[in-house]
Amino acid sequence: MRKIVFTLCLCMILCGCLESKEIQSVSYAISMGVDFKDEQYELTLQFLDFSNVAKSEQGKGGEVPLWIAVGRGRSLDDAIREIYRTIQLPVNYEHLYNIVLSESVLERKTSETIDLLTENFLIPYSAWIYSTTQSMEEILASKVIFNYPFLYSRLSQPKDMQGQLSSVPPLSLQEFMLEYEEPTKTIMTPSINIDKSAIKEDLTGIPVPYFEGAHIVKDKKHLGYLSITDLEGYILTNNESERSLFDLKEEDMFLTVELNNPKYKIKQTSSADGTGFELAVTIPAVLRENSTELSMDEVKRKVETAIKAEISHSINKGRELGADIFQLEDYLYRRHHADWRSIQETSDTFEFEKIVVTLHPFNSINKTDFKFKNKSKE
Structure with missing residues (x-):
């Protein structure tokens, strides 16, 4: 009798897996681009395709399409609502690798953007922060050689290439947030551009991202841009x-x-x-x-x-x-x-x-x- 009572008590206190979900039933965002133009936010998300990951682990596979969603609105909440309206599967931000901010966001909406991202989404503070003047869709639709998924790109793993050729040091969301509040700190956000001819598949050039310099922020103000040549001494x-x-x-x-x-x-x-x-x-x-x-x-x-x-x-x-x-x-x-x-x-x-x-x-x-x-x- 005691064994039965003990077993029933265990059943009552042990948690089950009623809320668990299969990984293929969730949209995992791995990259985010935030732009501000025409007095509207434009939010771009890139999602992980697990079939691409499986092929990269097994060896070379065929090309797998990129999955990108774009939402626009007067606020980030409005923009993300536009994505939720059509995305079909719940969005998960816990595996976000990088966040790309446009120059216009750094000039006009940095504080609001960082506050909204960290307060409203479960974004890991380890995500890398970048800046750009290019199209967010072009950056997030850029390629990685051998048809590897974007999580193998230099944007997602910026420290991997530092041992061969160092560039502007990578900056995490946590570091950006801490230094942004310090009026004496100069922040250098690595700036991204797209090269469409350096890397080729057969004889066809493929767009790949690279670091071209850095946008400078100090005392919560965007000061401007310095090229790789300007920053070579650093x-x-x-x-x-x-x-x-x-x-x-x-x-x-x-x-x-x-x-x-x-x-x-x-x-x-x-x-x-x-x-x-x-x-x-x-x-x-x-x-x-x-x-x-x-x-x-x-x-x-x-x-x-x-x-x-x-x-x-x-x-x-x-x-x-x-x-x-x-x-x-x-x-x-x-x-x-x-x-x-x-x-x-x-x-x-x-x-x-x-x-x-x-x-x-x-x-x-x-x-x-x-x-x-x-x-x-x-």
């Missing part, structure tokens, strides 16, 4: 970069240097003129290609000088917009508040007094280093 040296290739070209010289896992620090310095701050960058480097007869030390000095020039160029390009891409202002605000207040009262410009670049260790891909040893002995 990309080569920021603490999230993993691998970059740097070319140094002069009249009778061509060098290619591989830079790995750079680290920069902001240091306080003292001089007769008072307290200053320097940017100190240390980068392990490998000389991969060399057309000169210069010694290793001479090559090292030339590359360090060239990288320093790229850093100064990036800093100046950011300063033209009112951006502080190496976060000196935020560093002073948190660690040297009196200096920050003094500079703020007299000027809006936060500048490094000195930039120091050190390649260490600096090696050659040529294990014998024959040229360098002979040149050094001379």
